[in-house]
Amino acid sequence: MFDYLTKKLxxxxxxxxxxxxxxxxxxxxxxxxTARTVEELNSLDRLELAKKALAKMxxxxxxxxxxxxxxxxxxxxxxxxxxxxxxEKWATRDHSKSPTKxxxxxxxxxxxxxxxxxxxxxxxx
Numbered sequence: 001m002f003d004y005l006t007k008k009l010x011x012x013x014x015x016x017x018x019x020x021x022x023x024x025x026x027x028x029x030x031x032x033x034t035a036r037t038v039e040e041l042n043s044l045d046r047l048e049l050a051k052k053a054l055a056k057m058x059x060x061x062x063x064x065x066x067x068x069x070x071x072x073x074x075x076x077x078x079x080x081x082x083x084x085x086x087x088e089k090w091a092t093r094d095h096s097k098s099p100t101k102x103x104x105x106x107x108x109x110x111x112x113x114x115x116x117x118x119x120x121x122x123x124x125x
Contacts, residue, residue, distance in 0.1 A: 001074055005064040012078075014061060016086075018053045019079055024086040035090050038110045041083055046114050050075035081118045084111045
């Protein structure tokens with residue numbers, strides 16, 4: 001993913017932080033961070049989240065040759081995949097790993113993937 005970006009690593013780190021700090025967590029009126037409920041996370045439109053994430057990106061992280069619609073869809077797919085991992089990191093308080101290193105089933109907490117590409121392959125008996 002995102003191989004067309006010249007600063008792919010910086011982009012994915014920034015996107016990961018956005019997922020953790022702006023999607024999985026929210027700040028209340030006292031600036032205290034709390035995790036969103038599973039129901040809230042499940043109801044969020046991944047494409048809208050991608051647009052918000054893209055708007056927060058520094059311009060120099062977006063250099064490369066790409067189609068903006070495809071790029072937004074890829075960001076939405078990435079967000080969809082990372083929500084359960086970020087949620088697991090919060091739930092277990094495992095701060096030693098990045099969410100990308102965490103293996104978790106979306107159904108462990110009742111989270112759902114919006115994109116079929118992220119759903120685990122069902123084994124046939």
